[in-house]
Amino acid sequence: MVRDLSSSPLLTFVVKLLEPGFSPDQLEEQAQLLHDDLQALSDLRRTRLTCLYSQRGQTRVQDGVQFEAPADYLRRILRRLCDRLEDRPLETLVVIQQGPVKLAVQTHEADRLASILEAAEALIPPASLYRAKLDAYIRTQGELSPAEEANLELLRQRLGLSPQEAEDLKAIALGPYRTLAEKSQYFESVLMAELARESPLSEATWELLEEVAANLNLPLEVATALYHDHLHRIQVEVEAIRQREQAAAEAAQRTAAQAQEAEQQQQQQLGRQQQLDQYREMVRQILQTTLYAPDFDQGRLEQARRLWKIEAKEALQMEEAIRSELYGSIQSSLDVDYSRLRQLLWGQLWLEADQETENAILKLLGHQMQPLDREAIMHLPCIDLLTIDQLWSRYSNGRFGFAAQVKIFQQVDRRPADFLRAVDWRGPLLSLTVGVKPYKSLQFNASAPQGHLPTWRWCCPSLESGYEVSEAVVDTLCGHLQKCFAMEIPPLPMPLTALGGE
């Protein structure tokens, strides 16, 4: 902090103890007390007191102090010295010097010392003394209180200054901003300008502002408080803005993240779709040549399935769908599994396929595997009959299957007996067995007559003695099948009558 002391002239004080009766130790002790006493004065707390020494025989003894102080401290310093003398009358030399003028007094009486006050004050130009007082008042408060005004008025009269002179001095001391409020306002405007440039203020800037405050005679505490107020407000504002910006940034980030996530998901789905397609293609290639993949290919599929993280169930469904696409669907209305039938037909194992057909049909109605009578035949579900027909038809190029049988039934004008002969299930009536053939004598190969297979063994109580299908059953079943074909429930992958007979 820079103090503008030019207005208050400095006085040089020298205080020396001259007690010849004292031992050097005593003298030193008293000099130290004097030093501490003066230093304890509030005005002199920051003033450097220089110790004075003198030669006593062989030893150098501290016996006084020297210091500089503003003229307006004169009264208080002298009063403190007077107090000391009253307390303990020691022979003391006091020298007060202002410029070339020097005032010295040596005494041990307080009254005598007090009497030099007038003389000392005369050392100082009255205007400068008044100004010093004025400055001191203004420095503490930033403005003049009524009590201070009164004190100054008394001082003016004592110094013999004219009221005009005093007013001029006041105007200079107070500066252009007379009241604390005005000073504060001005300082604040400067502060705001500085804060607009940088916030918080740098050390150097603040020192400049401190100087402004000093020059304004604005108390430092007021200036600091103003600064902190503003700084706080700015910080609050900045914090609010920062929070707002952060929230905005977070929101933006969130939406960006969401968009990214959505995109990623889409890509994943896309990638997933590709993987599934790839797997499907692989299954298709393998199943192209065989109904069920051999171990080696099964291993390949399993590896691919694990690599692409496809659920075993899903993979199985996919495989089954492709198999149905390639080898005929095996849908059932009653959960009967036709995969074995398809496999047998695919392998051209006609006898086994015929047995499996019986197995499937007997299971369909759930009559404890009893042979079907006409009533039961009417209840065979069309979907299943069409599935069976479609499989037989596909693997025999239309030679076998219900559709082929129905076609023959129509060709013989719906005469059951002729139908039985046409499909070669009944031999010549004039034979030993009256035309009835044992089941074993039927033909289970691809060159069997049209409609020869599948047999309707599921309506026979016995087979070895003779495969006997009654004419009533022929009538019933063919009628039922015709109804089923007319319904055309599922889209069949192959035309039913793909291969013409004759």
Add this chain to the structure above:
Amino acid sequence: MAPTPAWTLNDLAHLLEGEEWQAADKVTLGLLRAAVKLNGGSLTALDLAQMPCSTLFAIDALWTQASYGHFGFSVQQRLYEDLDRGFDPASLSPWNPHPFCQAVGWLMLTVPRPLAFFKFYDFLDFSLDAPQGHLPALWYWQLTWWESLQTGGLGTGRGGGFADLARLDALMLRLARCSQE
């Protein structure tokens, strides 16, 4: 014709435990008849083809258990299937019966062979010394007077007559179908 007493599986089990094979055979026929709601007479091929699987399984379990796998429907079916594989039904004639009938010892093995006359029922071997699958037999032997005559018998059931492959095959086929259920 006297109404068939209402036999139960328990009766059959007791008789079989006591090795009363002939009585057990009669009760077996009674149980089969009851299962298809027949009061008397013979079991036709259709009757056999519609025989409830549970009845067949229950009776068979008792017979095989009591005879240590010597008698019972399942024993007969196994033999039948094995032998049927090499048999051509077209060659069936009174002089060439199904090989099963011979294997289970149902034919009169008197000279001159190979005539396919069936033994009279009382001459069957009702002991464990009989050939495997020999029993139960009455389900096959019991014929009406007219049926007996038709198969070359003397109105005395199966005895003295020829084989009736339809009936035999019907039960065997039934057993095969039941085992697939």
